[in-house]
Amino acid sequence: MAKAYRHTFLRQAGNVLAMTFVRAGLKVGPIHLLTVRGRKSGQPRTTPIAVVEQNGERYLVATFGIVDWVRNLRAAKEATLTLGRRCETISVVELEPEEAAPILKGCIGAGGPITQGYFEATVESSLQDFERETLRHPVFQVMTESSTC
Template sequence: MTRPTEQRYLEPGWFTQQVFNRGISRLTRLGVSVWGSRVLRVRGRKSGEWKTTPVNVLTIDDQRYLVAPRGVTQWVRNLRVAGGGELTVGRRVQAFTADELPDDAKAPILRNYLRRWKFEVGVFFDGLDANASDEQLAAAAPGFPVFHIRDAARS
């Protein structure tokens, strides 16, 4: 898989980190999934400690995906090393393994992700939406890590 030399990363602002992410994480931990939200738990690549962040799990034809709309975030770096983690909602914990998709396989996933969550993440996609051409999505794909996730028990 090819990765851009300069990896795309949009750091979240104070409001996102201190208010939005904490609020969504709190609701999800209480068992309230907001539009498919889960709390992602993945081991830190350096510390080995569990790190958490809210994510949206996209399901297409019974296949599940994690998309990083902000680019190569800390959770992406950690997941690349760990190869899996846990998704939680309430008391339900689901261990999973993950495989990162190559850029040429991302366009249909990105299209579906934008169709579902553009209102929330559209600002990170530089004007792209679910109606973007395959060529436009393919050109943007290197900036958006995508992982195919499977239950650890089935892997």
């Protein structure tokens, strides 16, 4: 059984550190800042997120499951991605399980120990196993709207 995401003090501290580095323009792997309007409050919410690149396309993968940024992005359908001083307004399309499975399978090992345990499927699992995983780990395709915010 895959473990559930828990927002611990260490995870919060890691998010603050990642956000500080990314805002300063330092490259922290594929991490960008995702800012999306809160579905209840309407206020902008920012979280560090890995932008996965495969086959010339960019994706946002809900590695930790259906957490707040996923719910907010599903409601808003648009957000901003920031890396240092570069900011872009994006829209997203949530992929169907058949489309999302290969993307999820391609990135499952990339998160290392941080993401281990959140998936029931392994690198050796079939695409059908990953289609089931996409119900708990949705994948969004990023569409660029404009390069300035």
